[in-house]
Structures are given as C-alpha cells and as structure tokens.
Amino acid sequence: MTMQSGLATSPTQLRVYAPTADLDVASPPSREQERARAIVSPRDSRTEPGPVRFVIIALALTFLTVFVVLPLVVVFAQAFSKGISSYVAALTEPEALSAIRLTLLVAAISVGLNLVFGVIAAWAIAKFDFRGKTFLITLIDLPFSVSPVISGLVFVLLFGAQGYFGPWLQAHNIHVLFAVPGIALATVFVTFPFVARALIPLMQEQGTQEEEAAISLGASGLQTFFRVTLPNIKWGLLYGVLLCNARAMGEFGAVSVVSGHIRGETNTMPLLVEILYNEYQFVASFAIASLLAMLALITLVVKTVLERRLDEGQIPSDD
Amino acid sequence: MTIEVKNIVKKFGAFAALDNVDLKVGDGELLALLGPSGSGKTTLLRIIAGLDWPDAGEVSIGGEDALARGASERQVGFVFQHYALFRHMTVFENVAFGLRVQPRAIRKDEATIRARVKELLDLVQLDWLANRYPSQLSGGQRQRIALARALAIEPRILLLDEPFGALDAKVRKELRRWLRSLHSEIHVTSIFVTHDQEEALEVANRVVVMDKGRIEQIGTPGDVYDNPATAFVHGFIGESIVLPVDVSGGSVRLGGRPLNIAANGAASGASNLFVRRHDMQIGPAGSGALEGAVRHVRSFGPIQRAEVALSGGEGKTVIEIDAPRDRELRAGETVSLQPRRYRIFAAQR
Structure with missing residues (x-):
C-alpha cells in the first residue's frame, strides 16, 4: 500500500460523518439500522463465483510468499545459521x-x-x-x-x-x-x-x-x-x-x-x-x-x- | 459597541469584492448583510473580524481603529458557516478555548473558567452535551456551541457568517427565533450574513442589501420591502412582477401602448416597471392600465394566485399575481389590472 492511498481514505470518512451526525444524535445504530445495512451490503452484488475467488486468492498468496515472506525468512535463517x-x-x-x-x-x-x-x-x-x-x-x-x-x-x-x-x-x-x-x-x-x-x-x-x-x-x-x-x-x-x-x-x-x-x-x-x-x-x-x-x-x-x-x-x- | 466602516475596497485580482463600502452600525443593533453569493457580504464581515484585510478604507470598532489590530486582538466573536468547531476537543473544551488562550496576566483560574463555560452552555441550553465531541452533535447543536464559544471571550461585537446556511429548513426557523431572543437578552452589537431574504427580514433590526460589492440599500425590514431604492433590491426582496416599459416625458408605454399610470418622476428611456404580486389590483375588463386573460388559478389560504397573459404587445407576456379571495377568478376570463403601488427603474444595460 502506498502512502497516498492510506491517506486518501480519511477525507471520505470525514465526509461520511457529517450528515449522519445530523440525523441521529450520537445514538448507537439501532438493530433495525444494523439489519438494513446488512441487507444492502455491497458485497452481495459483487461476489465472484467460488472457483474464481479461489484462484485469485491462491495467486495472490503464492506471489506474496515467494517475493515477500520467503526472502524475509531467508534473512533470519542465514543470520541464525551458526x-x-x-x-x-x-x-x-x-x-x-x-x-x-x-x-x-x-x-x-x-x-x-x-x-x-x-x-x-x-x-x-x-x-x-x-x-x-x-x-x-x-x-x-x-x-x-x-x-x-x-x-x-x-x-x-x-x-x-x-x-x-x-x-x-x-x-x-x-x-x-x-x-x-x-x-x-x-x-x-x-x-x-x-x-x-x-x-x-x-x-x-x-x-x-x-x-x-x-x-x-x-x-x-x-x-x-x-x-x-x-x-x-x-x-x-x-x-x-x-x-x-x-x-x-x-x-x-x-x-x-x-x-x-x-x-x-x-x-x-x-x-x-x-x-x-x-x-x-x-x-x-x-x-x-x-x-x-x-x-x-x-x-x-x-x-x-x-x-x-x-x-x-x-x-x-x-x- | 458601534462599528464604522469607511470606503472599504477589496480586490481579488481584477474582481472587486468590495467597491467603496460605507456602513455604520449602532450600539446593540442586530444587522443583516443580505445579498446573493458574490455580493461581497462575507468579505465585508471577514474584514471587520480581521480575517481579511481591505486594500483601502477604514474600520473602527467602538471608536477605535480596528485595522491597527490583528484578528486575535479585536475581541470579536465570529461564528462560521460550517461551525469550525475544534474536532479533537470536547464541547466543553471548545467553549473554554478562548478563555484558556488568554495571556497569563489576565487568564482566569480553572474554577472560574469552568463556571463560565457552564454558564454559556446553559445559555445555549446544551449543558448536557459538555463531554461530547463535535462529530457527535447535530448541525443545530454545533451551531449553538459555536455561538457559545464565540460568546466566551465576552466579544465587543458578534459576527455570524451564514449562521443557518447549512441547516435544514425546520431547524433554521427555530434557530432564527432563538437568535433573536438571545440577542434581546445579551444585547451585543451583531452582524449576520445571509442570502435568505426571509431570514434577514425576520431576524434583523436593520437590513443592508448588497450586490456586486456595493451597498444597494440600508433600512429597516419594512423599508427595504416597501420602498426598495433600486431595481436590484426590488427584484431581490419579495416576489416582483417586472415589465419592460418606455418612459418619455412623463408617460409610460408598454410594448408601444401607453399605460395609464404616472411616471412618478422616472427619467425618460428604457425602463422596468416593478410591481409586487399582491399590489396588482384586479378589476372588470376595461377599467385598468393593463388587460389580460386569466390562464390558470390556484387558490390556497387567503389568496388566489393567477397566471395572466397580458393582451397587446408583440408576444405573450405572462405574469403571476396574488389576489384576495373576495372575488373568485376563473380561467379564460378577461380582467383588467391596475398597479396599486409600483416603482419604475431605468433598465440596466
């Protein structure tokens, strides 16, 4: 993750806060609201078929292991080899x-x-x-x-x-x-x-x-x-x-x-x-x-x- | 505390935000700066507060030259349109801020500060929110906290920039009434900026109407409504019917046909006739200055609003008038119209 993308999330968050604060005065979300949120969760419409998901995740994990985790392990293995x-x-x-x-x-x-x-x-x-x-x-x-x-x-x-x-x-x-x-x-x-x-x-x-x-x-x-x-x-x-x-x-x-x-x-x-x-x-x-x-x-x-x-x-x- | 502004000029590049503005505000007044966006009203307010500096002119507060001091030394309470509460402080600390940053020599002790903050939170009726953060408040609550914070420094004058602009209609109406009663309670000289004519007319003792960096008219709400000084004021405040007319030697013509009304000293040339909707008297055909066919009538409350297509002239000019409901109008009927009160201003080119 680059530093810009990390920061870019905060302004949008801030904007989300303002209007909602007007509606409910700092009361915790009610159970109805919670349920409503669960129903309209954006994930529903975006979910990929199971096999596709599996392949994508496996690819990402393999890549990460070979290029990031393995070198890190090698460094420590070498350091403690004697x-x-x-x-x-x-x-x-x-x-x-x-x-x-x-x-x-x-x-x-x-x-x-x-x-x-x-x-x-x-x-x-x-x-x-x-x-x-x-x-x-x-x-x-x-x-x-x-x-x-x-x-x-x-x-x-x-x-x-x-x-x-x-x-x-x-x-x-x-x-x-x-x-x-x-x-x-x-x-x-x-x-x-x-x-x-x-x-x-x-x-x-x-x-x-x-x-x-x-x-x-x-x-x-x-x-x-x-x-x-x-x-x-x-x-x-x-x-x-x-x-x-x-x-x-x-x-x-x-x-x-x-x-x-x-x-x-x-x-x-x-x-x-x-x-x-x-x-x-x-x-x-x-x-x-x-x-x-x-x-x-x-x-x-x-x-x-x-x-x-x-x-x-x-x-x-x-x- | 009086405020006096003399010959203020402020330019942003080639654009003149304020063009030679003069204004005197009396002690204890509640004044509205009213105008469309870009009229310079907020700039004027910021200059009085010391948040902006004029290119030329003078500002004095309570008889003292205000431009000799920075914003932090003017002891001016300023309420921002978007509240500008300190987001990392509780409501209590927000209100206490002005007391805590005072120079050590005059700073009050902790107990006095706490008592004062409590008093202010009571004044705005939000003492139960003292430990909340601004993000946990509604818009109306934030605005009242912003006001309490500005009052904490015992300001010599109070300036409010579109104080209700970001609130919904119902909260806005409540806060308006509340601000007026608060002002009559604490009586500090106050100026507020608004683009909402209803707000200005309802809250202020006096209204300053601005346009394009100039003051168009200063007067009581009744004054600016009943006796608009310029075409702009007439068009901006209240609903107006505007008809293009020609004035020559004391007679007024609409689309070539003479109108049976006096020019009231208007200069000859292309002009506009301004009439309030409710100042157009309806009579039987042939009895008034204008004639037209009623196209559509909607009745609600004490009035009926009629769309009337004026006869004569080249095109169809349609105007909306408000008539009392003593005689029901019907669509298709021909009526005469006689302006009871009207103003004629030279057309702007």
Missing part, C-alpha cells in the same frame, strides 16, 4: 556497533529536520495561496523521482574536493563528504518528501477554518499551531515520521556515494551489510540485515495502527 552466540557476536563487533550508532544518529537527524521542514512545507502549501505553489509541490517530490545515487552525487559535486564549496571547506578544515554531515545531508534529501506528502492532503482537507476560529478567539500563532493545527494532524504526522525513519535507516544509494566506506566510522547498517556480504561473512552480514528486517516489520505494524487512526478521522470513539 547459532545464537555467533549472531550476538556479529552484532557486538565494534564495526557493527559503530554502524548501528551511526544509522541511529543519521536517522535521528534526518527525521528531526524533515519533521520541521515537512510541517512548514505542508503548512505553506495547504493553508496559503501563492505563486509557484504547484512548482513547489513538484519540487517536494523530486527526491522520490531521482535515483538516490544521483542525489548522493549532487552532494559530491557541491562539497567534494573539486566541488563548488570544496576548497572553502578544506581551507576551514570542515569535513562534509566521507563524514557524518555528508551522510546526514544525503539522507535528509532522500527522505524529505515523506512528512510533507503525508500532511499536505490532510491539511488541505481540513482547511483553515479551525485556525481562523482559534485566532478570532484570541489565540496567538503559536497557540493556534500547538492547540489546534498539531492535534488535528498528529496521526498523519506520525505516519510520515515513521516512513521517513524507515527510509532514513535503510537508505543505501545516496549514502553509499557520500560515505567513503571508512570502516568503523562512516559505514551505516545497509553499507555494512553489503561489505560483510562481499567478504563472505554471511552470518555477520545477515545478522545486521535481520535488524533492518525487524525495523521493517515494526514499521509495518505501527503503520497499520496509524492508518486505522487516520481512517477514524481522528474522532475518538470512546464516550
């Missing part, structure tokens, strides 16, 4: 620990920055009309449409020894390329669209009326943002942050170009996986890979939960 002790040993290697630390640091930096940039960009696009708005929306998508390797090369062109700022940086003894700043920059660039893309449709749907109401009630700009805007977008924001984090930790191409692959210094987890694999250290390689796979699984679970909250249109169901 027993738990060698798995733990592989993960506590200094090089491995350094890669984990660097990955967490870079992810923290890029999620933090993109949280701020993403909210600002989405705010500007959704709540204001200005010239060049369409261009800005296109620009936000640029990191998605450009190959990550190119994204990395851009930073080499800018900050490399032969790059535009290279001599100046060298003169001031500032290391960008083949150091943490370069890796962070490349990751920030690649993961920029996630937060903004998660928020723009949500904020556009919500409009500016609640903010206007808050301001007319005497709230300052900051109060309006923290008390009205942020609570309204919090699930969408978490959703964007989650995907942003997953990509930041897993990014390979762009980071590979700017990292320099200095062992124990500028290797992130994905880079280390490749290096270890190339050196035939399969257990160590797949042990690190299993961590990334687990990250993916956790992301998936949290994403599902968040999507459910978004579908509810952020209307608390208790009370």
Whole structure:
C-alpha cells in the first residue's frame, strides 16, 4: 500500500460523518439500522463465483510468499545459521556497533529536520495561496523521482574536493563528504518528501477554518499551531515520521556515494551489510540485515495502527 | 459597541469584492448583510473580524481603529458557516478555548473558567452535551456551541457568517427565533450574513442589501420591502412582477401602448416597471392600465394566485399575481389590472 492511498481514505470518512451526525444524535445504530445495512451490503452484488475467488486468492498468496515472506525468512535463517552466540557476536563487533550508532544518529537527524521542514512545507502549501505553489509541490517530490545515487552525487559535486564549496571547506578544515554531515545531508534529501506528502492532503482537507476560529478567539500563532493545527494532524504526522525513519535507516544509494566506506566510522547498517556480504561473512552480514528486517516489520505494524487512526478521522470513539 | 466602516475596497485580482463600502452600525443593533453569493457580504464581515484585510478604507470598532489590530486582538466573536468547531476537543473544551488562550496576566483560574463555560452552555441550553465531541452533535447543536464559544471571550461585537446556511429548513426557523431572543437578552452589537431574504427580514433590526460589492440599500425590514431604492433590491426582496416599459416625458408605454399610470418622476428611456404580486389590483375588463386573460388559478389560504397573459404587445407576456379571495377568478376570463403601488427603474444595460 502506498502512502497516498492510506491517506486518501480519511477525507471520505470525514465526509461520511457529517450528515449522519445530523440525523441521529450520537445514538448507537439501532438493530433495525444494523439489519438494513446488512441487507444492502455491497458485497452481495459483487461476489465472484467460488472457483474464481479461489484462484485469485491462491495467486495472490503464492506471489506474496515467494517475493515477500520467503526472502524475509531467508534473512533470519542465514543470520541464525551458526547459532545464537555467533549472531550476538556479529552484532557486538565494534564495526557493527559503530554502524548501528551511526544509522541511529543519521536517522535521528534526518527525521528531526524533515519533521520541521515537512510541517512548514505542508503548512505553506495547504493553508496559503501563492505563486509557484504547484512548482513547489513538484519540487517536494523530486527526491522520490531521482535515483538516490544521483542525489548522493549532487552532494559530491557541491562539497567534494573539486566541488563548488570544496576548497572553502578544506581551507576551514570542515569535513562534509566521507563524514557524518555528508551522510546526514544525503539522507535528509532522500527522505524529505515523506512528512510533507503525508500532511499536505490532510491539511488541505481540513482547511483553515479551525485556525481562523482559534485566532478570532484570541489565540496567538503559536497557540493556534500547538492547540489546534498539531492535534488535528498528529496521526498523519506520525505516519510520515515513521516512513521517513524507515527510509532514513535503510537508505543505501545516496549514502553509499557520500560515505567513503571508512570502516568503523562512516559505514551505516545497509553499507555494512553489503561489505560483510562481499567478504563472505554471511552470518555477520545477515545478522545486521535481520535488524533492518525487524525495523521493517515494526514499521509495518505501527503503520497499520496509524492508518486505522487516520481512517477514524481522528474522532475518538470512546464516550 | 458601534462599528464604522469607511470606503472599504477589496480586490481579488481584477474582481472587486468590495467597491467603496460605507456602513455604520449602532450600539446593540442586530444587522443583516443580505445579498446573493458574490455580493461581497462575507468579505465585508471577514474584514471587520480581521480575517481579511481591505486594500483601502477604514474600520473602527467602538471608536477605535480596528485595522491597527490583528484578528486575535479585536475581541470579536465570529461564528462560521460550517461551525469550525475544534474536532479533537470536547464541547466543553471548545467553549473554554478562548478563555484558556488568554495571556497569563489576565487568564482566569480553572474554577472560574469552568463556571463560565457552564454558564454559556446553559445559555445555549446544551449543558448536557459538555463531554461530547463535535462529530457527535447535530448541525443545530454545533451551531449553538459555536455561538457559545464565540460568546466566551465576552466579544465587543458578534459576527455570524451564514449562521443557518447549512441547516435544514425546520431547524433554521427555530434557530432564527432563538437568535433573536438571545440577542434581546445579551444585547451585543451583531452582524449576520445571509442570502435568505426571509431570514434577514425576520431576524434583523436593520437590513443592508448588497450586490456586486456595493451597498444597494440600508433600512429597516419594512423599508427595504416597501420602498426598495433600486431595481436590484426590488427584484431581490419579495416576489416582483417586472415589465419592460418606455418612459418619455412623463408617460409610460408598454410594448408601444401607453399605460395609464404616472411616471412618478422616472427619467425618460428604457425602463422596468416593478410591481409586487399582491399590489396588482384586479378589476372588470376595461377599467385598468393593463388587460389580460386569466390562464390558470390556484387558490390556497387567503389568496388566489393567477397566471395572466397580458393582451397587446408583440408576444405573450405572462405574469403571476396574488389576489384576495373576495372575488373568485376563473380561467379564460378577461380582467383588467391596475398597479396599486409600483416603482419604475431605468433598465440596466
């Protein structure tokens, strides 16, 4: 499921709420209503014949098993092929620990920055009309449409020894390329669209009326943002942050170009996986890979939960 | 609190939403801004609230320059057409919002805030909904909560943008009456925007009729109905019969034939004759200014509504008139028509 389709469901949900709320004042649906709904269930008219259904489901399941479940199983099987002790040993290697630390640091930096940039960009696009708005929306998508390797090369062109700022940086003894700043920059660039893309449709749907109401009630700009805007977008924001984090930790191409692959210094987890694999250290390689796979699984679970909250249109169901 | 608007101009690109608008609202008035969509009434309301800024002109509230302050400092209660309740807050927190965001120096303590919110919920008769969320309320309830929320900040003036526009007809009528009685209770200077003439005439002390960014007429409901100042007002408020006539030197002609009515000082040239449906007096043939054949009669309540095809002229002009039921009309009968009250306005080109 792509992130757009996940979000697109929430506006339609919101629209469904408004008219029904007018008719029955928050009373739970009566048994008659429930029955009526069951009778007119759209599934009745859409049901395929049994064999067709079976074939379609079987095809989908086979595909899923071969291309998604099997590789995942293989990763863990390889990682534990020499027993738990060698798995733990592989993960506590200094090089491995350094890669984990660097990955967490870079992810923290890029999620933090993109949280701020993403909210600002989405705010500007959704709540204001200005010239060049369409261009800005296109620009936000640029990191998605450009190959990550190119994204990395851009930073080499800018900050490399032969790059535009290279001599100046060298003169001031500032290391960008083949150091943490370069890796962070490349990751920030690649993961920029996630937060903004998660928020723009949500904020556009919500409009500016609640903010206007808050301001007319005497709230300052900051109060309006923290008390009205942020609570309204919090699930969408978490959703964007989650995907942003997953990509930041897993990014390979762009980071590979700017990292320099200095062992124990500028290797992130994905880079280390490749290096270890190339050196035939399969257990160590797949042990690190299993961590990334687990990250993916956790992301998936949290994403599902968040999507459910978004579908509810952020209307608390208790009370 | 009085409101004064002077020479307000507001343009959206080449389109003039407000074109030199002047308006004075007296203390404690309940004023309606009435006009079709695109007439600039909502824009004017938003400018007074500080949610939009004029390109030129002045706005003062209670004698103070309002444009020197932002919307959050004007202490203006604003009720939105679609309520704009905070969807993630309970009804109670919605109403308390304006009190909670006050600067620390003047913010009341929690107990005072709770008491005030309770009082407001009592005022709008919805205290039993305090713990609900906006999505769990009906449209009419939401609108009343929106009003309670706006009143929480003890607004100097109250502005309502199409307050009943999104409600169904029955709820709308109830809320109208309720708003009028609420206003006579709290007496805060209020302006509400509406495109519904009945609503404006029924609720407001004074009505401002707007069209195309200009004020066409300001007056009491009786005034704008009985003495429309322009053709637009006559056509927009109440049902009117409009006939194209020619005025020349004090005589009025319809389709070339002279009409036996005075021009009442209307300027010469192509004009329109406006008559209310119920101001067309029906008499026996040959006794009035106009003559026509009754085509169809429907009787209900105290009136009978007749479709009359005017005789003479080139085509068949059909008008609808409302007549009292003292003499039953029959289809096919020829009658004469004499406008009791009428207005002649120059035709717009």
